[in-house]
Amino acid sequence: xxxxxxxxxxxxxxxxxxxxxxxxxxxxxxxxxxxxxxxxxxxxxxxxxxxxxxxxxxxxxxxxxxxxxxxxxxxxxxxxxxxxxxxxxxxxxxxxxxxxxxxxxxxxxxxxxxxxxxxxxxxxxxxxxxxxxxxxxxxxxxxxxxxxxxxxxxxxxxxxxxxxxxxxxxxxxxxxxxxxxxxxxxxxxxxxxxxxxxxxxxxxxxxxxxxxx
Amino acid sequence: xxxxxxxxxxxxxxxxxxxxxxxxxxxxxxxxxxxxxxxxxxxxxxxxxxxxxxxxxxxxxxxxxxxxxxxxxxxxxxxxxxxxxxxxxxxxxxxxxxxxxxxxxxxxxxxxxxxxxxxxxxxxxxxxxxxxxxxxxxxxxxxxxxxxxxxxxxxxxxxxxxxxxxxxxxxxxxxxxxxxxxxxxxxxxxxxxxxxxxxxxxxxxxxxxxxxxxxxxxxxxxxxxxxxxxxxxxxxxxxxxxxxxxxxxxxxxxxxxxxxxxxxxxxxxxxxxxxxxxxxxxxxxxxxxxxxxxxxxxxxxxxxxxxxxxxxxxxxxxxxxxxxxxxxxxxxxxxxxxxxxxxxxxxxxxxxxxxxxxxxxxxxxxxxxxxxxxxxxxxxxxxxxxxxxxxxxxxxxxxxxxxxxxxxxxxxxxxxxxxxxxxxxxxxxxxxxxxxxxxxxxxxxxxxxxxxxxxxxxxxxxxxxxxxxxxxxxxxxxxxxxxxxxxxxxxxxxxxxxxxxxxxxxxxxxxxxxxxxxxxxxxxxxxxxxxxxxxxxxxxxxxxxxxxxxxxxxxxxxxxxxxxxxxxxxxxxxxxxxxxxxxxxxxx
Numbered sequence: 001x002x003x004x005x006x007x008x009x010x011x012x013x014x015x016x017x018x019x020x021x022x023x024x025x026x027x028x029x030x031x032x033x034x035x036x037x038x039x040x041x042x043x044x045x046x047x048x049x050x051x052x053x054x055x056x057x058x059x060x061x062x063x064x065x066x067x068x069x070x071x072x073x074x075x076x077x078x079x080x081x082x083x084x085x086x087x088x089x090x091x092x093x094x095x096x097x098x099x100x101x102x103x104x105x106x107x108x109x110x111x112x113x114x115x116x117x118x119x120x121x122x123x124x125x126x127x128x129x130x131x132x133x134x135x136x137x138x139x140x141x142x143x144x145x146x147x148x149x150x151x152x153x154x155x156x157x158x159x160x161x162x163x164x165x166x167x168x169x170x171x172x173x174x175x176x177x178x179x180x181x182x183x184x185x186x187x188x189x190x191x192x193x194x195x196x197x198x199x200x201x202x203x204x205x206x207x208x209x210x211x212x213x
Numbered sequence: 214x215x216x217x218x219x220x221x222x223x224x225x226x227x228x229x230x231x232x233x234x235x236x237x238x239x240x241x242x243x244x245x246x247x248x249x250x251x252x253x254x255x256x257x258x259x260x261x262x263x264x265x266x267x268x269x270x271x272x273x274x275x276x277x278x279x280x281x282x283x284x285x286x287x288x289x290x291x292x293x294x295x296x297x298x299x300x301x302x303x304x305x306x307x308x309x310x311x312x313x314x315x316x317x318x319x320x321x322x323x324x325x326x327x328x329x330x331x332x333x334x335x336x337x338x339x340x341x342x343x344x345x346x347x348x349x350x351x352x353x354x355x356x357x358x359x360x361x362x363x364x365x366x367x368x369x370x371x372x373x374x375x376x377x378x379x380x381x382x383x384x385x386x387x388x389x390x391x392x393x394x395x396x397x398x399x400x401x402x403x404x405x406x407x408x409x410x411x412x413x414x415x416x417x418x419x420x421x422x423x424x425x426x427x428x429x430x431x432x433x434x435x436x437x438x439x440x441x442x443x444x445x446x447x448x449x450x451x452x453x454x455x456x457x458x459x460x461x462x463x464x465x466x467x468x469x470x471x472x473x474x475x476x477x478x479x480x481x482x483x484x485x486x487x488x489x490x491x492x493x494x495x496x497x498x499x500x501x502x503x504x505x506x507x508x509x510x511x512x513x514x515x516x517x518x519x520x521x522x523x524x525x526x527x528x529x530x531x532x533x534x535x536x537x538x539x540x541x542x543x544x545x546x547x548x549x550x551x552x553x554x555x556x557x558x559x560x561x562x563x564x565x566x567x568x569x570x571x572x573x574x575x576x577x578x579x580x581x582x583x584x585x586x587x588x589x590x591x592x593x594x595x596x597x598x599x600x601x602x603x604x605x606x607x608x609x610x611x612x613x614x615x616x617x618x619x620x621x622x623x624x625x626x627x628x629x630x631x632x633x634x635x636x637x638x639x640x641x642x643x644x645x646x647x648x649x650x651x652x653x654x655x656x657x658x659x660x661x662x663x664x665x666x667x668x669x670x671x672x673x674x675x676x677x678x679x680x681x682x683x684x685x686x687x688x689x690x691x692x693x694x695x696x697x698x699x700x701x702x703x704x705x706x707x708x709x710x711x712x713x714x715x716x717x718x719x720x721x722x723x724x725x726x727x728x729x730x731x732x733x734x735x736x737x738x739x740x741x742x743x744x745x746x747x748x749x750x751x752x753x754x755x756x757x758x759x760x761x762x763x764x765x766x767x768x769x770x771x772x773x774x775x776x777x778x779x780x781x782x783x784x785x786x787x788x789x790x791x792x793x794x795x796x797x798x799x800x801x
Contacts (some may be wrong), residue, residue: 134257143262143460184447189436
C-alpha cells in the first residue's frame with residue numbers, strides 16, 4: 001500500500017503548487033506587499049523564502065491559519081523567541097492576519113540545493129516521517145503533516161522543503177520549554193521519544209524534499 | 214497431529230481479555246501460550262496513515278473483522294426458520310487479529326450500575342413479581358457492583374480513560390453523571406473536549422431538567438502513563454476510531470496498554486494464525502487436557518495445558534464450548550440446557566436533528582467517544598411503573614465521525630440516489646446533529662445460540678447459529694426513550710427532528726452495534742448459568758470463559774468497561790485461589 005518515493009514527491013509538489021495559487025489566478029510576484037510584512041522580509045526574505053544558514057524558516061506557501069496562530073502564540077508567550085515575540089507583539093490582530101495571508105499566497109521557488117545528509121540518515125528520516133517507529137512508540141509525522149509533509153492547512157504546517165536547521169530547532173523547542181503551543185502535547189510527546197540523531201534525520205529528510213517540479 | 218510440550222495455561226484469543234489474563238499469569242511465573250487465529254499487528258507499521266484511513270477497505274469491506282469467507286455465522290429471526298450464513302458483516306463486527314475487536318472499538322468506557330447486576334431481584338422488588346413479560350429471562354449476575362468496583366477502577370487506570378466522575382464514594386460531583394454508582398476515585402484523565410453538537414445537547418438537556426455529562430473516552434484527552442508503565446498520547450480527533458485502528462498511540466487497545474509488557478515476558482509465547490478447533494477433555498469429560506489447533510500452514514497440533522482460558526469474542530466463546538462439548542446446550546423448546554441461552558444484544562435507536570446553514574457542526578472532527586450524554590432514561594433511573602418494560606437507554610450527541618462514504622444524514626423523503634440526494638447530502642452534512650439512543654437488551658426464551666446443522670467453516674467445523682429478534686420489552690423501551698430524545702432535539706432548536714426507534718424484525722444487513730452478549734452466562738445456579746461468579750465452567754473446572762458471553766442480559770451502556778472489570782475479577786480469583794488449589798471455586 002505504500003508509494004515509492006518518486007511519485008509521492010511529485011504529488012506533494014503538485015499539492016503545494018495548487019495550494020499556494022491565489023484564487024483569482026494571479027501569479028505570486030504580482031501580489032502587493034502589505035506594509036506590515038515589510039519587517040518580516042528583512043529576515044524571512046523578500047519572497048518569504050527564509051534562510052537556511054540562519055535557521056530562519058520558509059514562510060512562502062505556509063498555511064495562513066498556521067502562521068497567524070504562531071504570531072498569536074509568540075505574542076502571548078506560548079512560543080518564545082526574543083526577536084519574533086517583539087515583532088508579533090507589535091502587530092495588530094488585523095496585521096497578523098494580513099501578513100499571514102500574504103506569505104501563504106507566495107509561490108516563491110524553493111532553494112533546491114542538494115542535501116549534505118548521507119543516504120542512511122535520509123533513509124532513517126524517511127522511515128520516521130512515513131512510518132514512525134514501534135520500538136520508540138512514535139507515529140509517522142505524515143499522519144498529521146500530510147503526505148510527505150505537504151502540510152494540512154491550518155492544523156499542521158508543511159515540513160517538506162523546510163530548512164533542516166529550523167525543523168530541528170523547532171523540534172527541540174518543544175523539549176526545552178520555549179514552545180508550548182501544541183494542544184494535548186501532541187508534538188512534545190513525540191519529540192521526547194526521539195534522540196538527537198532521529199531529530200537530525202527527520203529534519204534533513206523533510207528538507208531534502210524541496211522541489212520546484 | 215503433533216503433540217506439543219505441556220504448558221501451565223493456554224489462552225484462546227489474544228485480544229483485550231487474552232492480553233490481560235496472559236500478562237497476569239505470565240508475571241506470576243506460569244508458562245502461558247496465547248493462540249491467536251489472526252495476524253500479528255502493531256501501531257507501527259500496520260496502523261499508520263494514510264492507509265489506515267481507507268474507508269472503502271476498513272468501513273465497507275471490514276478489513277479488521279473475522280474472515281467470513283472462512284468463518285461466518287448463520288442467522289434466523291425465529292426457530293421456525295432456516296438460518297443462512299451471514300456473508301458480509303453489517304449489523305455487528307467481530308474483529309480478528311492480535312488485539313482482537315478492541316483494536317477497532319470507539320473507546321466508550323462505561324460502568325454498569327449497581328442494580329444492573331441484580332436486575333431480576335431489583336425489578337421484582339420495585340415493580341412486583343408479575344411486572345415482567347413471561348418470555349423475559351433476565352437474572353442476577355452472581356457478582357455485585359461493590360465487588361467489581363476495584364476491578365473497574367483497575368481497568369480504567371490501565372486504559373487511562375478520560376472522563377468526569379459523578380459519584381465519588383457516594384458524594385455527587387458536579388459535571389459528572391449523578392446516576393452512576395459510587396466510584397472510589399476520579400477518572401485517570403479529564404474528559405475530552407466537547408463538540409459543538411455536544412454543547413448544544415448539554416444546554417437543551419439541562420434546560421429540560423436532565424443531567425448532561427461527558428462521555429467517558431479511552432481516546433485520551435492528554436498524554437498518560439498507564440499502570441503497566443506504558444505511555445499513551447492525546448487523541449487528535451481524526452474521526453477514524455470505530456472500524457479502524459489508531460495511528461497515534463492515543464486509543465487504548467492491547468497494543469497501546471499491555472502487549473509491549475506481555476510480549477517482553479519470557480513466560481509468554483504468542484502464536485498467531487492458529488485456529489483452535491476444540492478444547493480437549495479427558496474420558497470423564499470433567500477435566501480439560503488442552504486444546505487442538507490448526508496453524509496457518511494447515512498443520513494440526515495438540516497443546517496440552519493444565520488450565521484453558523477462552524478469551525475470544527463473546528459469540529465465539531459460546532461456539533468454542535459447543536464445539537468442545539462443555540456444558541449442556543440450550544433447548545428453547547423445553548427451556549433446559551444453558552450453553553447458548555440468554556443471548557442478548559443492544560437496542561439501538563437514533564434521532565437526527567436538522568438545522569439551518571448557520572449551525573455548523575463539523576461532524577468530521579471527532580473521536581469515537583467525545584459525546585455528551587444523559588443517563589436520566591438509562592437502566593432503572595426512571596420509574597417504569599405502568600410502562601410495561603424494563604431497561605432504558607442513554608441518550609447522547611455522540612458524534613463519532615463524518616466520513617465521506619458512510620456519513621450523509623438526509624431527512625426522510627430524500628431520494629436514495631441521484632442529483633437530489635447529492636444536493637441533500639451537501640445541504641445537511643455540516644448542519645445535522647445525530648443522537649445515539651443506546652438501549653438495553655433483555656434475554657428471552659426464544660433468543661439463543663447453537664451450532665448450525667448444515668453450514669461449516671473452512672476447517673469443517675459447524676458454524677454458530679444465531680436465533681434472534683427484538684423482544685417486545687425492548688421495542689417498547691426504544692419507543693419510549695426515543696420520544697424523550699426527540700424532545701431534546703426540538704429543545705435544541707432544530708428545524709426538523711426525526712426519531713427512529715428500533716423496530717422489528719432484527720436484520721443483520723444494517724449496522725447497529727457489536728455489543729453481542731450472553732450465551733455462556735454467569736450466575737449462582739448451574740441450571741441457569743454456564744459459568745460461576747468467577748467465570749469458571751460449572752462442568753469443567755479447569756476451563757474459564759471470559760467475555761461479554763457471561764452477561765445474563767445487556768445493560769444500557771457499551772459493554773467493554775464491565776468486561777474489563779470482570780476480567781480482572783476473574784483473573785484475581787484464578788491467580789490467588791485457583792492456581793494455588795485447582796478445583797471448583799464455587800461448589801455447585
